[in-house]
Amino acid sequence: MDIDIKDWKKGIIAGLVAGTIWGWVALATNWVTGFFPLEESLLYELITFGIGGAVFGTVAAGFLVLTRQHLPFKHLLPKAIMLSTSLWLLLYFTGAWLSATDHERYHPVMDETIQGLALSVVMGGLIWIFWRRPVKAAQ
Amino acid sequence: MERILEKDRSQLKSFLFALVIVAIAFMLIFIAFGVDSVVPGIHDLFHDFRHSALGMPCH
Numbered sequence: 001m002d003i004d005i006k007d008w009k010k011g012i013i014a015g016l017v018a019g020t021i022w023g024w025v026a027l028a029t030n031w032v033t034g035f036f037p038l039e040e041s042l043l044y045e046l047i048t049f050g051i052g053g054a055v056f057g058t059v060a061a062g063f064l065v066l067t068r069q070h071l072p073f074k075h076l077l078p079k080a081i082m083l084s085t086s087l088w089l090l091l092y093f094t095g096a097w098l099s100a101t102d103h104e105r106y107h108p109v110m111d112e113t114i115q116g117l118a119l120s121v122v123m124g125g126l127i128w129i130f131w132r133r134p135v136k137a138a139q
Numbered sequence: 140m141e142r143i144l145e146k147d148r149s150q151l152k153s154f155l156f157a158l159v160i161v162a163i164a165f166m167l168i169f170i171a172f173g174v175d176s177v178v179p180g181i182h183d184l185f186h187d188f189r190h191s192a193l194g195m196p197c198h
Contacts, residue, residue: 005149008156026192036190045187052170052188059167062160088193091171095196098172108196116194 011065011131012058018126019057023049025126026119035111060084061127076131081124088120171195 027049030036038045063083064076071079092113099106168174171193173182189195 005152005156008160012160023188023192026188030191036187038187038191040187048185048188049192052185052192055163055167055170056193058160058163062164091167091193091195095172099196105198106196107198109190109194112190112194114194116192119192119194 008062008065011061014127014130014133015057015059015061015064016054017057018061018123018130019053019055020050021053022057022119022123022126023051023053025122026053029115029119033111033115035109035115056087057123057127060087060123061131063087064127064131077125077128080128080131081121084124084127085117085120088116088123092116173197 024046027045030038040048060080060083064080067083068076068079071082073079073082095106096108099108169178169181170185171189172195173185173189175182186197189197
């Protein structure tokens, strides 16, 4: 099976940029809500949230490249939101399973869970925005 | 001959690209669950990110 490198590159770059920005949006959101008291310096948080967001965004965008033609929506925005949220749910339920098997180490916190779910929707929106940008520039 | 070599190069490029994507996907798993046994120190490194951005269950 051949991979359309151009299509993948476009998706991965969109995911990388959207994810990095999403990491900083998540940092700002948590600063406003105060759901989790941050333990490190701002510079450290900016770097780790940026890297973590970029990884999450890249994987979500990768799935979007791979499956977008098979998803049950016409427009890209609901497809991107569906994928980023599904990826988050997959991670979350795996975490919940870990919590069931080792509750001493993993226990879910409702505030953080709701924040994470809401932010995964935001991730879909950001991927959509950065996916569309190069298309507009090419026209 | 040239066309065959070009096709091989394109397939190798695709394969390497796929490898990078798979590596990034694994990295997401390691970050999300803080798998210290695979990547030592990753739990503490992304601890705040895991709680605040992903909302993952953690200690």
